Amino acid sequence: MPGTLSRRQFAASAAAAVSFPALLRADAPKAAGDAVAFFLVGDTHFLANKEDAAKLDERSAAVTSRLVDVLNKLPGTEIPKEAGGGTVLAPRGVIHAGDCIDTGDKANVKMQETEWAAFRDAYGLTGTDGKLKVPVYEVHGNHDSPRGDGLAVKKIVERNKTRPGVENVSKSGVHYSWDWGGVHFVNLGIVVGQAADPARKRRYAPLGSLDFLVGDLKEKVGTSGKPVVVTHHVDMLRYAQPLPVEDKKAEGMEWDPADVRGFHDALKGYTVAAILYGHTHARNVFRWDGSNTAARDGIPTFNVDNSSHFSGKQQAFFYFEIRGDGLIVREYHTGDAWETGAWTPQTWTAPVAPAKK
Template identity: 40%
Template sequence: MKGGNFYIVFAILQVISDLSAAEKYSFLVAGDPQYLAEKSKSPKQLDPYSEKANNRAIALLKSFSGRSIPEDHGGGKVSEKILGLINTGDLIDSADKTGGNYPAMQEFEWKRYKTDYGLTGKDGLIPFPVYEVHGNHDGPQGDTFIVNNIIERNQKRPGIVNRSDNGLHYSWNWGPLHCINLGIFVGKGDKRRNEHHYAPRSSLEFLREDLADEVGKSGRPVIISFHLHPNCPEYDWPEEDLEAFWKAIKAFNVLALFHGHTHGSPP
Protein backbone atom coordinates (compact mmCIF):
# COMPACT_ATOMS: atom_id res chain seq x y z
CA MET A 1 0.00 0.00 0.00
CA LYS A 2 1.19 3.50 -0.80
CA GLY A 3 0.44 6.60 1.19
CA GLY A 4 -3.03 8.04 1.00
CA ASN A 5 -4.86 4.88 -0.04
CA PHE A 6 -8.26 4.66 1.64
CA TYR A 7 -11.38 2.63 1.38
CA ILE A 8 -14.38 3.70 3.40
CA VAL A 9 -17.57 1.67 3.14
CA PHE A 10 -20.70 2.92 4.79
CA ALA A 11 -23.72 0.78 5.52
CA ILE A 12 -26.94 1.22 7.39
CA LEU A 13 -28.47 -2.06 8.50
CA GLN A 14 -31.96 -1.84 9.94
CA VAL A 15 -33.19 -4.96 11.70
CA ILE A 16 -36.88 -5.40 12.45
CA SER A 17 -37.13 -7.54 15.55
CA ASP A 18 -40.75 -8.52 14.97
CA LEU A 19 -42.64 -8.65 11.68
CA SER A 20 -45.49 -6.71 13.26
CA ALA A 21 -43.22 -4.07 14.74
CA ALA A 22 -41.47 -1.11 13.17
CA GLU A 23 -38.58 -0.95 15.63
CA LYS A 24 -35.32 -0.49 13.75
CA TYR A 25 -31.64 -0.60 14.72
CA SER A 26 -29.22 1.54 12.72
CA PHE A 27 -25.43 1.56 12.65
CA LEU A 28 -22.52 2.36 10.32
CA VAL A 29 -19.72 0.24 8.90
CA ALA A 30 -16.41 1.65 7.64
CA GLY A 31 -13.04 0.16 6.76
CA ASP A 32 -9.41 0.89 5.96
CA PRO A 33 -8.85 4.48 7.10
CA GLN A 34 -5.10 3.66 7.06
CA TYR A 35 -3.83 6.74 8.84
CA LEU A 36 -0.41 7.48 7.36
CA ALA A 37 2.10 9.83 8.98
CA GLU A 38 4.66 11.91 7.15
CA LYS A 39 7.92 10.01 6.70
CA SER A 40 9.96 11.34 9.60
CA LYS A 41 11.70 10.11 12.74
CA SER A 42 9.53 12.60 14.60
CA PRO A 43 6.32 13.07 12.58
CA LYS A 44 4.20 16.11 13.33
CA GLN A 45 1.42 15.57 10.78
CA LEU A 46 -0.20 13.06 8.48
CA ASP A 47 0.67 12.59 4.84
CA PRO A 48 -1.40 15.24 2.97
CA TYR A 49 -3.53 12.65 1.14
CA SER A 50 -4.18 10.86 4.42
CA GLU A 51 -5.14 14.08 6.17
CA LYS A 52 -7.59 15.07 3.47
CA ALA A 53 -9.17 11.63 3.09
CA ASN A 54 -9.62 11.02 6.81
CA ASN A 55 -11.03 14.48 7.47
CA ARG A 56 -13.62 13.88 4.75
CA ALA A 57 -14.40 10.42 6.13
CA ILE A 58 -14.98 11.75 9.65
CA ALA A 59 -17.23 14.51 8.33
CA LEU A 60 -19.24 11.99 6.31
CA LEU A 61 -19.65 9.63 9.26
CA LYS A 62 -20.94 12.48 11.38
CA SER A 63 -23.41 13.55 8.67
CA PHE A 64 -25.53 10.37 8.51
CA SER A 65 -27.83 10.93 11.48
CA GLY A 66 -31.21 12.10 10.18
CA ARG A 67 -29.99 12.14 6.58
CA SER A 68 -32.45 11.40 3.76
CA ILE A 69 -31.96 8.06 2.01
CA PRO A 70 -32.35 8.10 -1.81
CA GLU A 71 -35.51 6.43 -3.07
CA ASP A 72 -33.51 3.91 -5.11
CA HIS A 73 -31.88 2.83 -1.82
CA GLY A 74 -35.16 2.37 0.02
CA GLY A 75 -36.13 5.93 0.87
CA GLY A 76 -36.85 7.42 4.27
CA LYS A 77 -34.29 8.85 6.65
CA VAL A 78 -31.37 7.51 8.65
CA SER A 79 -32.25 7.16 12.32
CA GLU A 80 -31.29 10.01 14.62
CA LYS A 81 -30.01 7.30 16.98
CA ILE A 82 -27.04 5.58 15.35
CA LEU A 83 -25.96 2.80 17.69
CA GLY A 84 -22.31 2.67 16.70
CA LEU A 85 -19.63 2.28 14.05
CA ILE A 86 -17.95 -0.99 13.08
CA ASN A 87 -14.46 -0.40 11.64
CA THR A 88 -13.19 -3.41 9.68
CA GLY A 89 -9.46 -2.85 10.12
CA ASP A 90 -6.30 -1.36 8.63
CA LEU A 91 -6.78 1.45 11.07
CA ILE A 92 -3.26 2.72 10.39
CA ASP A 93 -0.87 2.14 7.51
CA SER A 94 2.60 1.44 8.91
CA ALA A 95 2.40 -1.34 11.52
CA ASP A 96 3.27 -4.04 8.97
CA LYS A 97 6.69 -2.41 8.49
CA THR A 98 9.81 -2.22 10.67
CA GLY A 99 12.93 -0.12 11.06
CA GLY A 100 13.79 3.41 10.03
CA ASN A 101 11.05 5.96 10.61
CA TYR A 102 8.29 3.40 10.99
CA PRO A 103 8.15 3.01 14.80
CA ALA A 104 7.63 6.75 15.23
CA MET A 105 5.15 6.85 12.35
CA GLN A 106 3.15 4.01 13.89
CA GLU A 107 2.87 5.80 17.22
CA PHE A 108 1.72 9.02 15.55
CA GLU A 109 -0.78 7.25 13.29
CA TRP A 110 -2.35 5.29 16.14
CA LYS A 111 -2.62 8.35 18.37
CA ARG A 112 -4.37 10.21 15.57
CA TYR A 113 -6.79 7.31 14.93
CA LYS A 114 -7.79 7.26 18.60
CA THR A 115 -8.12 11.04 18.74
CA ASP A 116 -10.42 11.08 15.72
CA TYR A 117 -12.51 7.94 16.29
CA GLY A 118 -12.49 7.76 20.06
CA LEU A 119 -14.07 4.74 21.74
CA THR A 120 -17.28 5.53 23.61
CA GLY A 121 -18.81 8.24 21.42
CA LYS A 122 -17.83 10.88 23.97
CA ASP A 123 -14.04 10.94 23.65
CA GLY A 124 -13.40 11.56 19.94
CA LEU A 125 -14.90 13.20 16.87
CA ILE A 126 -17.30 10.31 16.21
CA PRO A 127 -20.51 10.81 18.24
CA PHE A 128 -21.24 7.10 18.79
CA PRO A 129 -19.28 4.07 20.07
CA VAL A 130 -16.62 2.48 17.85
CA TYR A 131 -16.06 -1.27 17.40
CA GLU A 132 -12.84 -1.96 15.49
CA VAL A 133 -10.90 -5.03 14.38
CA HIS A 134 -7.26 -5.12 13.32
CA GLY A 135 -6.08 -5.55 9.74
CA ASN A 136 -2.79 -6.59 8.17
CA HIS A 137 -1.49 -3.01 8.28
CA ASP A 138 -2.17 -2.96 12.04
CA GLY A 139 -0.06 -6.08 12.63
CA PRO A 140 -0.14 -9.11 10.31
CA GLN A 141 0.69 -11.51 13.15
CA GLY A 142 -1.53 -9.77 15.69
CA ASP A 143 1.40 -8.96 17.97
CA THR A 144 1.91 -5.20 17.64
CA PHE A 145 1.26 -2.48 20.20
CA ILE A 146 -1.83 -1.53 18.17
CA VAL A 147 -3.34 -4.99 18.68
CA ASN A 148 -2.39 -4.87 22.36
CA ASN A 149 -4.12 -1.50 22.65
CA ILE A 150 -7.27 -2.86 20.96
CA ILE A 151 -7.29 -5.54 23.67
CA GLU A 152 -7.08 -2.79 26.31
CA ARG A 153 -9.84 -0.84 24.59
CA ASN A 154 -12.05 -3.93 24.66
CA GLN A 155 -12.08 -3.70 28.44
CA LYS A 156 -13.87 -0.33 28.17
CA ARG A 157 -15.79 -0.74 24.92
CA PRO A 158 -19.52 -0.08 25.51
CA GLY A 159 -21.89 -3.02 25.68
CA ILE A 160 -19.46 -5.92 25.28
CA VAL A 161 -21.06 -9.20 26.42
CA ASN A 162 -18.27 -11.65 25.57
CA ARG A 163 -14.50 -11.56 24.97
CA SER A 164 -12.07 -14.20 23.80
CA ASP A 165 -9.53 -15.64 26.24
CA ASN A 166 -6.82 -13.49 24.65
CA GLY A 167 -9.07 -10.41 24.90
CA LEU A 168 -8.86 -9.57 21.19
CA HIS A 169 -12.16 -10.85 19.79
CA TYR A 170 -15.50 -9.76 21.23
CA SER A 171 -19.26 -9.59 20.81
CA TRP A 172 -22.12 -7.30 21.80
CA ASN A 173 -25.85 -6.88 21.22
CA TRP A 174 -27.81 -4.13 19.51
CA GLY A 175 -31.39 -4.96 20.38
CA PRO A 176 -32.08 -8.42 18.94
CA LEU A 177 -28.95 -8.25 16.76
CA HIS A 178 -25.86 -10.14 17.96
CA CYS A 179 -22.59 -8.66 16.64
CA ILE A 180 -19.23 -10.47 16.57
CA ASN A 181 -15.82 -8.93 15.75
CA LEU A 182 -13.12 -11.44 14.79
CA GLY A 183 -9.91 -9.59 13.92
CA ILE A 184 -8.00 -10.05 10.71
CA PHE A 185 -9.77 -13.27 9.59
CA VAL A 186 -11.47 -16.32 11.06
CA GLY A 187 -9.08 -19.20 11.65
CA LYS A 188 -7.96 -21.85 14.10
CA GLY A 189 -5.01 -21.43 16.43
CA ASP A 190 -3.04 -18.45 17.65
CA LYS A 191 -0.23 -18.34 15.06
CA ARG A 192 -0.16 -18.28 11.27
CA ARG A 193 -0.15 -21.57 9.40
CA ASN A 194 3.04 -22.58 7.61
CA GLU A 195 3.37 -20.88 4.21
CA HIS A 196 0.48 -18.50 4.93
CA HIS A 197 0.51 -14.79 5.67
CA TYR A 198 -1.49 -13.97 8.76
CA ALA A 199 -2.13 -15.14 12.32
CA PRO A 200 -5.82 -15.67 13.21
CA ARG A 201 -5.27 -15.33 16.96
CA SER A 202 -7.77 -18.14 17.70
CA SER A 203 -10.73 -16.30 16.19
CA LEU A 204 -12.46 -19.50 15.01
CA GLU A 205 -12.45 -20.93 18.53
CA PHE A 206 -14.05 -17.75 19.86
CA LEU A 207 -16.67 -17.70 17.10
CA ARG A 208 -17.78 -21.25 17.88
CA GLU A 209 -17.92 -20.59 21.62
CA ASP A 210 -19.71 -17.28 21.24
CA LEU A 211 -22.39 -18.61 18.89
CA ALA A 212 -23.05 -21.52 21.23
CA ASP A 213 -23.22 -19.41 24.38
CA GLU A 214 -24.75 -16.14 23.16
CA VAL A 215 -27.02 -17.31 20.32
CA GLY A 216 -27.63 -21.05 20.65
CA LYS A 217 -30.92 -22.15 19.09
CA SER A 218 -32.61 -18.79 19.57
CA GLY A 219 -32.60 -17.91 15.87
CA ARG A 220 -31.59 -14.34 16.70
CA PRO A 221 -29.96 -12.43 13.82
CA VAL A 222 -26.16 -12.27 13.73
CA ILE A 223 -23.61 -10.12 11.94
CA ILE A 224 -19.90 -10.95 11.81
CA SER A 225 -17.04 -8.57 10.99
CA PHE A 226 -13.37 -9.18 10.14
CA HIS A 227 -10.73 -7.58 7.90
CA LEU A 228 -10.00 -9.97 5.01
CA HIS A 229 -12.70 -10.94 2.53
CA PRO A 230 -13.69 -14.62 2.18
CA ASN A 231 -12.74 -14.70 -1.51
CA CYS A 232 -9.17 -13.55 -0.95
CA PRO A 233 -6.16 -15.71 -1.98
CA GLU A 234 -5.73 -18.98 -0.10
CA TYR A 235 -2.36 -17.89 1.29
CA ASP A 236 -4.17 -15.05 3.08
CA TRP A 237 -7.19 -17.04 4.33
CA PRO A 238 -6.23 -20.76 4.44
CA GLU A 239 -8.73 -23.06 2.75
CA GLU A 240 -9.20 -25.27 5.80
CA ASP A 241 -9.96 -22.23 7.96
CA LEU A 242 -12.43 -20.84 5.46
CA GLU A 243 -14.24 -24.18 5.24
CA ALA A 244 -14.38 -24.36 9.04
CA PHE A 245 -15.79 -20.83 9.15
CA TRP A 246 -18.63 -21.64 6.74
CA LYS A 247 -19.39 -24.78 8.73
CA ALA A 248 -19.41 -22.86 12.03
CA ILE A 249 -22.03 -20.35 10.88
CA LYS A 250 -24.16 -22.61 8.68
CA ALA A 251 -26.83 -23.34 11.29
CA PHE A 252 -27.19 -19.72 12.43
CA ASN A 253 -29.22 -16.76 11.21
CA VAL A 254 -26.29 -14.73 9.87
CA LEU A 255 -27.62 -11.59 8.18
CA ALA A 256 -24.35 -10.04 7.04
CA LEU A 257 -20.58 -10.42 6.87
CA PHE A 258 -18.62 -7.16 6.87
CA HIS A 259 -14.98 -6.89 5.78
CA GLY A 260 -12.38 -4.41 4.53
CA HIS A 261 -8.99 -4.97 2.82
CA THR A 262 -10.00 -4.82 -0.86
CA HIS A 263 -10.08 -1.30 -2.23
CA GLY A 264 -8.89 1.05 -4.91
CA SER A 265 -6.17 3.68 -4.71
CA PRO A 266 -6.03 7.41 -5.40
CA PRO A 267 -3.93 8.65 -8.34
Protein backbone atom coordinates in the same frame (compact mmCIF):
# COMPACT_ATOMS: atom_id res chain seq x y z
CA MET B 1 1.32 -15.63 -5.64
CA PRO B 2 1.75 -16.92 -9.21
CA GLY B 3 -1.53 -17.73 -10.91
CA THR B 4 -3.62 -15.93 -8.30
CA LEU B 5 -5.62 -12.76 -8.86
CA SER B 6 -4.81 -9.82 -6.63
CA ARG B 7 -7.47 -8.84 -4.13
CA ARG B 8 -8.47 -5.84 -6.25
CA GLN B 9 -8.57 -7.90 -9.46
CA PHE B 10 -10.63 -10.58 -7.77
CA ALA B 11 -13.14 -8.13 -6.31
CA ALA B 12 -13.47 -6.37 -9.65
CA SER B 13 -14.01 -9.61 -11.57
CA ALA B 14 -16.51 -10.91 -9.01
CA ALA B 15 -18.46 -7.67 -9.05
CA ALA B 16 -18.52 -7.64 -12.83
CA ALA B 17 -19.63 -11.25 -13.08
CA VAL B 18 -22.44 -11.14 -10.52
CA SER B 19 -25.35 -8.77 -10.19
CA PHE B 20 -26.23 -8.38 -6.53
CA PRO B 21 -29.99 -7.86 -6.97
CA ALA B 22 -30.11 -11.35 -8.45
CA LEU B 23 -28.55 -12.73 -5.31
CA LEU B 24 -30.52 -11.03 -2.54
CA ARG B 25 -34.27 -10.68 -2.74
CA ALA B 26 -35.50 -7.21 -3.63
CA ASP B 27 -38.81 -7.90 -1.85
CA ALA B 28 -37.37 -8.42 1.64
CA PRO B 29 -40.04 -7.88 4.30
CA LYS B 30 -40.32 -4.53 5.99
CA ALA B 31 -41.29 -5.78 9.42
CA ALA B 32 -42.31 -3.54 12.28
CA GLY B 33 -40.14 -2.98 15.29
CA ASP B 34 -37.11 -0.98 16.28
CA ALA B 35 -34.36 -1.01 13.66
CA VAL B 36 -30.72 -1.66 14.48
CA ALA B 37 -28.85 0.91 12.38
CA PHE B 38 -25.09 1.26 11.99
CA PHE B 39 -22.35 2.34 9.60
CA LEU B 40 -19.62 0.08 8.22
CA VAL B 41 -16.30 1.67 7.24
CA GLY B 42 -12.98 0.07 6.41
CA ASP B 43 -9.42 0.67 5.27
CA THR B 44 -9.05 4.16 6.69
CA HIS B 45 -5.24 3.78 6.56
CA PHE B 46 -4.25 6.70 8.79
CA LEU B 47 -0.74 7.53 7.51
CA ALA B 48 2.04 9.43 9.26
CA ASN B 49 4.38 11.77 7.40
CA LYS B 50 7.39 9.76 6.29
CA GLU B 51 9.70 12.77 6.65
CA ASP B 52 8.36 13.80 10.06
CA ALA B 53 6.82 10.77 11.76
CA ALA B 54 5.36 12.88 14.57
CA LYS B 55 2.88 14.40 12.11
CA LEU B 56 0.08 12.91 10.05
CA ASP B 57 0.45 12.96 6.27
CA GLU B 58 -1.54 15.95 4.97
CA ARG B 59 -3.55 13.86 2.51
CA SER B 60 -4.46 11.36 5.21
CA ALA B 61 -5.33 14.05 7.75
CA ALA B 62 -7.74 15.69 5.30
CA VAL B 63 -9.63 12.64 4.05
CA THR B 64 -9.89 10.87 7.42
CA SER B 65 -11.19 14.02 9.11
CA ARG B 66 -13.79 14.69 6.42
CA LEU B 67 -15.06 11.09 6.60
CA VAL B 68 -15.83 11.44 10.31
CA ASP B 69 -17.60 14.73 9.58
CA VAL B 70 -19.84 12.89 7.10
CA LEU B 71 -20.59 10.08 9.56
CA ASN B 72 -21.59 12.65 12.18
CA LYS B 73 -23.79 14.70 9.84
CA LEU B 74 -25.78 11.95 8.10
CA PRO B 75 -28.13 10.84 10.93
CA GLY B 76 -31.51 12.50 10.57
CA THR B 77 -31.01 13.39 6.90
CA GLU B 78 -33.23 12.22 4.06
CA ILE B 79 -32.27 9.35 1.77
CA PRO B 80 -33.27 9.86 -1.87
CA LYS B 81 -35.87 7.56 -3.43
CA GLU B 82 -33.31 6.00 -5.78
CA ALA B 83 -31.43 4.77 -2.69
CA GLY B 84 -34.56 3.45 -1.01
CA GLY B 85 -35.92 6.60 0.60
CA GLY B 86 -36.51 7.26 4.27
CA THR B 87 -34.34 8.92 6.88
CA VAL B 88 -30.93 7.94 8.25
CA LEU B 89 -31.66 6.59 11.70
CA ALA B 90 -29.55 7.27 14.77
CA PRO B 91 -26.77 4.67 14.44
CA ARG B 92 -25.86 2.38 17.32
CA GLY B 93 -22.24 2.80 16.27
CA VAL B 94 -19.64 2.43 13.55
CA ILE B 95 -18.10 -0.95 12.74
CA HIS B 96 -14.61 -0.71 11.27
CA ALA B 97 -13.49 -3.62 9.07
CA GLY B 98 -9.76 -3.14 9.63
CA ASP B 99 -6.63 -1.42 8.38
CA CYS B 100 -7.28 1.41 10.77
CA ILE B 101 -3.68 2.58 10.27
CA ASP B 102 -1.26 2.14 7.38
CA THR B 103 2.20 1.12 8.67
CA GLY B 104 1.46 -1.54 11.29
CA ASP B 105 3.06 -4.07 8.95
CA LYS B 106 6.31 -2.11 8.92
CA ALA B 107 9.09 -1.45 11.42
CA ASN B 108 8.62 2.28 12.01
CA VAL B 109 6.98 2.32 15.44
CA LYS B 110 6.97 6.12 15.59
CA MET B 111 4.80 6.27 12.49
CA GLN B 112 2.46 3.70 14.00
CA GLU B 113 2.18 5.72 17.21
CA THR B 114 1.27 8.86 15.27
CA GLU B 115 -1.24 6.99 13.12
CA TRP B 116 -2.93 5.29 16.07
CA ALA B 117 -3.13 8.55 18.01
CA ALA B 118 -4.86 10.14 15.02
CA PHE B 119 -7.26 7.19 14.71
CA ARG B 120 -8.06 7.42 18.43
CA ASP B 121 -8.62 11.17 18.27
CA ALA B 122 -10.92 10.84 15.27
CA TYR B 123 -12.95 7.79 16.27
CA GLY B 124 -12.62 7.76 20.04
CA LEU B 125 -14.19 4.70 21.65
CA THR B 126 -17.48 5.57 23.35
CA GLY B 127 -18.90 8.36 21.19
CA THR B 128 -17.93 10.99 23.76
CA ASP B 129 -14.14 10.87 23.72
CA GLY B 130 -13.29 11.52 20.06
CA LYS B 131 -14.55 13.41 17.04
CA LEU B 132 -16.99 10.61 16.14
CA LYS B 133 -20.29 11.00 17.99
CA VAL B 134 -21.11 7.28 18.33
CA PRO B 135 -19.11 4.27 19.63
CA VAL B 136 -16.72 2.47 17.30
CA TYR B 137 -16.09 -1.29 17.01
CA GLU B 138 -12.91 -2.00 15.02
CA VAL B 139 -11.09 -5.15 13.96
CA HIS B 140 -7.45 -5.22 12.92
CA GLY B 141 -6.19 -5.77 9.38
CA ASN B 142 -2.87 -6.66 7.76
CA HIS B 143 -1.77 -3.00 7.77
CA ASP B 144 -2.51 -2.84 11.50
CA SER B 145 -0.59 -5.96 12.53
CA PRO B 146 -0.35 -9.05 10.28
CA ARG B 147 1.05 -11.27 13.04
CA GLY B 148 -1.13 -9.81 15.80
CA ASP B 149 1.77 -8.54 17.91
CA GLY B 150 1.90 -4.87 16.92
CA LEU B 151 0.85 -1.60 18.49
CA ALA B 152 -2.65 -1.51 16.96
CA VAL B 153 -3.59 -4.95 18.31
CA LYS B 154 -2.26 -4.07 21.75
CA LYS B 155 -4.41 -0.93 21.69
CA ILE B 156 -7.51 -2.91 20.63
CA VAL B 157 -6.97 -5.31 23.53
CA GLU B 158 -6.92 -2.36 25.93
CA ARG B 159 -9.96 -0.76 24.31
CA ASN B 160 -11.97 -3.96 24.61
CA LYS B 161 -11.81 -3.69 28.39
CA THR B 162 -14.04 -0.58 28.33
CA ARG B 163 -15.72 -0.74 24.92
CA PRO B 164 -19.47 0.01 25.32
CA GLY B 165 -21.75 -3.01 25.47
CA VAL B 166 -19.13 -5.73 25.00
CA GLU B 167 -20.33 -8.95 26.60
CA ASN B 168 -17.67 -11.45 25.61
CA VAL B 169 -13.93 -11.14 24.91
CA SER B 170 -11.53 -13.85 23.70
CA LYS B 171 -8.64 -15.18 25.74
CA SER B 172 -6.30 -13.17 23.53
CA GLY B 173 -8.32 -10.04 24.30
CA VAL B 174 -8.58 -9.25 20.56
CA HIS B 175 -11.93 -10.73 19.50
CA TYR B 176 -15.21 -9.64 21.08
CA SER B 177 -18.98 -9.68 20.81
CA TRP B 178 -21.95 -7.55 21.83
CA ASP B 179 -25.68 -7.13 21.18
CA TRP B 180 -27.51 -4.22 19.63
CA GLY B 181 -31.21 -4.73 20.15
CA GLY B 182 -31.98 -8.31 19.21
CA VAL B 183 -28.92 -8.70 16.95
CA HIS B 184 -25.65 -10.35 18.02
CA PHE B 185 -22.37 -8.94 16.64
CA VAL B 186 -19.01 -10.73 16.59
CA ASN B 187 -15.71 -9.02 15.65
CA LEU B 188 -13.01 -11.50 14.66
CA GLY B 189 -9.90 -9.63 13.56
CA ILE B 190 -7.85 -10.18 10.44
CA VAL B 191 -9.05 -13.70 9.52
CA VAL B 192 -11.06 -16.47 11.19
CA GLY B 193 -8.99 -19.52 12.22
CA GLN B 194 -7.14 -21.69 13.18
CA ALA B 195 -8.60 -25.08 12.38
CA ALA B 196 -6.92 -27.94 14.25
CA ASP B 197 -6.13 -29.81 11.04
CA PRO B 198 -3.82 -29.12 9.32
CA ALA B 199 -1.51 -27.62 11.94
CA ARG B 200 0.60 -25.63 9.49
CA LYS B 201 1.85 -22.06 9.73
CA ARG B 202 -0.61 -19.30 8.90
CA ARG B 203 0.55 -16.19 7.05
CA TYR B 204 -1.65 -13.97 9.24
CA ALA B 205 -2.09 -14.95 12.88
CA PRO B 206 -5.77 -15.76 13.62
CA LEU B 207 -5.18 -15.42 17.39
CA GLY B 208 -7.80 -18.04 18.23
CA SER B 209 -10.66 -16.36 16.38
CA LEU B 210 -12.29 -19.59 15.17
CA ASP B 211 -12.44 -21.11 18.66
CA PHE B 212 -13.83 -17.83 19.98
CA LEU B 213 -16.54 -17.75 17.31
CA VAL B 214 -17.64 -21.32 17.99
CA GLY B 215 -17.80 -20.77 21.75
CA ASP B 216 -19.40 -17.35 21.51
CA LEU B 217 -22.22 -18.48 19.22
CA LYS B 218 -22.92 -21.48 21.41
CA GLU B 219 -23.00 -19.41 24.61
CA LYS B 220 -24.52 -16.11 23.44
CA VAL B 221 -26.87 -17.27 20.65
CA GLY B 222 -27.50 -20.99 21.05
CA THR B 223 -30.87 -22.10 19.70
CA SER B 224 -32.48 -18.66 20.11
CA GLY B 225 -32.52 -17.86 16.39
CA LYS B 226 -31.08 -14.43 17.17
CA PRO B 227 -29.63 -12.79 14.02
CA VAL B 228 -25.82 -12.69 13.90
CA VAL B 229 -23.48 -10.22 12.16
CA VAL B 230 -19.80 -11.18 11.82
CA THR B 231 -16.93 -8.83 10.91
CA HIS B 232 -13.36 -9.68 9.88
CA HIS B 233 -10.83 -8.02 7.58
CA VAL B 234 -9.69 -10.32 4.74
CA ASP B 235 -11.93 -11.49 1.86
CA MET B 236 -13.00 -15.16 1.71
CA LEU B 237 -13.81 -16.09 -1.88
CA ARG B 238 -10.22 -16.25 -3.15
CA TYR B 239 -9.32 -18.66 -0.37
CA ALA B 240 -12.45 -20.84 -0.20
CA GLN B 241 -10.66 -23.50 -2.21
CA PRO B 242 -11.38 -27.23 -2.26
CA LEU B 243 -9.38 -29.15 0.35
CA PRO B 244 -6.76 -30.40 0.73
CA VAL B 245 -4.41 -27.57 -0.24
CA GLU B 246 -0.68 -28.22 -0.35
CA ASP B 247 1.10 -26.81 2.72
CA LYS B 248 3.57 -24.53 0.94
CA LYS B 249 0.81 -23.03 -1.21
CA ALA B 250 -1.50 -22.49 1.78
CA GLU B 251 1.23 -20.88 3.87
CA GLY B 252 1.58 -18.14 1.25
CA MET B 253 -2.14 -17.34 1.27
CA GLU B 254 -3.61 -14.59 3.39
CA TRP B 255 -6.29 -16.97 4.68
CA ASP B 256 -5.72 -20.71 4.94
CA PRO B 257 -8.46 -22.53 2.98
CA ALA B 258 -8.86 -24.98 5.87
CA ASP B 259 -9.71 -22.04 8.11
CA VAL B 260 -12.16 -20.63 5.57
CA ARG B 261 -13.90 -24.01 5.59
CA GLY B 262 -13.88 -24.03 9.38
CA PHE B 263 -15.37 -20.54 9.44
CA HIS B 264 -18.26 -21.49 7.18
CA ASP B 265 -18.90 -24.67 9.15
CA ALA B 266 -18.98 -22.70 12.41
CA LEU B 267 -21.85 -20.56 11.08
CA LYS B 268 -24.09 -23.48 10.12
CA GLY B 269 -27.33 -23.65 12.08
CA TYR B 270 -27.29 -19.95 13.02
CA THR B 271 -29.29 -17.08 11.53
CA VAL B 272 -26.43 -15.09 10.03
CA ALA B 273 -27.83 -11.77 8.83
CA ALA B 274 -24.54 -10.59 7.31
CA ILE B 275 -20.80 -11.10 7.01
CA LEU B 276 -18.82 -7.84 6.79
CA TYR B 277 -15.23 -7.28 5.66
CA GLY B 278 -12.88 -4.84 3.90
CA HIS B 279 -9.33 -5.31 2.56
CA THR B 280 -10.02 -5.34 -1.20
CA HIS B 281 -10.48 -1.57 -1.65
CA ALA B 282 -13.54 -2.33 -3.75
CA ARG B 283 -17.22 -2.81 -3.02
CA ASN B 284 -18.48 -6.35 -3.50
CA VAL B 285 -21.84 -7.70 -2.34
CA PHE B 286 -22.93 -11.31 -2.73
CA ARG B 287 -24.24 -14.42 -1.03
CA TRP B 288 -21.71 -16.90 0.28
CA ASP B 289 -22.34 -20.65 0.44
CA GLY B 290 -18.80 -21.65 1.44
CA SER B 291 -17.50 -21.93 -2.12
CA ASN B 292 -15.14 -19.60 -3.99
CA THR B 293 -17.84 -18.05 -6.16
CA ALA B 294 -20.79 -15.82 -5.34
CA ALA B 295 -23.92 -17.95 -4.90
CA ARG B 296 -27.67 -17.58 -5.32
CA ASP B 297 -28.25 -18.93 -1.82
CA GLY B 298 -26.12 -18.35 1.23
CA ILE B 299 -25.09 -15.70 3.72
CA PRO B 300 -25.48 -12.04 2.66
CA THR B 301 -21.93 -10.70 2.50
CA PHE B 302 -20.77 -7.08 2.26
CA ASN B 303 -17.25 -6.09 1.25
CA VAL B 304 -16.89 -2.38 2.01
CA ASP B 305 -14.75 -0.14 -0.19
CA ASN B 306 -11.83 1.80 1.27
CA SER B 307 -13.41 4.59 3.28
CA SER B 308 -10.63 7.17 3.69
CA HIS B 309 -7.45 5.94 2.00
CA PHE B 310 -4.88 8.69 1.46
CA SER B 311 -3.97 7.67 -2.09
CA GLY B 312 -7.23 8.25 -3.94
CA LYS B 313 -10.42 10.26 -4.32
CA GLN B 314 -12.88 7.35 -4.59
CA GLN B 315 -14.11 6.27 -1.15
CA ALA B 316 -17.30 4.74 0.28
CA PHE B 317 -18.99 3.19 3.31
CA PHE B 318 -22.22 1.26 4.02
CA TYR B 319 -25.28 2.17 6.06
CA PHE B 320 -27.20 -0.82 7.49
CA GLU B 321 -30.66 -1.22 8.94
CA ILE B 322 -31.79 -4.55 10.40
CA ARG B 323 -35.51 -4.21 11.07
CA GLY B 324 -37.58 -7.13 12.29
CA ASP B 325 -36.89 -9.91 9.82
CA GLY B 326 -35.49 -7.71 7.03
CA LEU B 327 -32.10 -6.24 6.14
CA ILE B 328 -31.59 -3.13 3.99
CA VAL B 329 -28.18 -1.74 3.06
CA ARG B 330 -27.19 1.47 1.29
CA GLU B 331 -23.81 2.85 0.22
CA TYR B 332 -22.61 6.45 0.58
CA HIS B 333 -19.72 7.39 -1.69
CA THR B 334 -17.44 10.21 -2.80
CA GLY B 335 -15.36 10.96 -5.86
CA ASP B 336 -13.41 13.82 -4.28
CA ALA B 337 -12.10 12.43 -0.96
CA TRP B 338 -15.21 13.49 1.01
CA GLU B 339 -15.31 17.10 -0.06
CA THR B 340 -18.74 16.03 -1.27
CA GLY B 341 -20.67 12.79 -1.02
CA ALA B 342 -23.85 11.12 -2.28
CA TRP B 343 -25.94 7.97 -1.94
CA THR B 344 -25.31 5.25 -4.49
CA PRO B 345 -28.62 4.88 -6.43
CA GLN B 346 -29.17 1.31 -5.30
CA THR B 347 -30.31 -0.71 -2.29
CA TRP B 348 -29.44 -4.23 -1.20
CA THR B 349 -32.14 -6.08 0.74
CA ALA B 350 -32.56 -9.53 2.16
CA PRO B 351 -34.81 -11.37 4.57
CA VAL B 352 -33.21 -12.25 7.88
CA ALA B 353 -34.47 -15.79 7.79
CA PRO B 354 -33.92 -18.57 10.36
CA ALA B 355 -31.15 -20.97 9.43
CA LYS B 356 -32.15 -24.15 7.67
CA LYS B 357 -32.11 -27.19 9.92
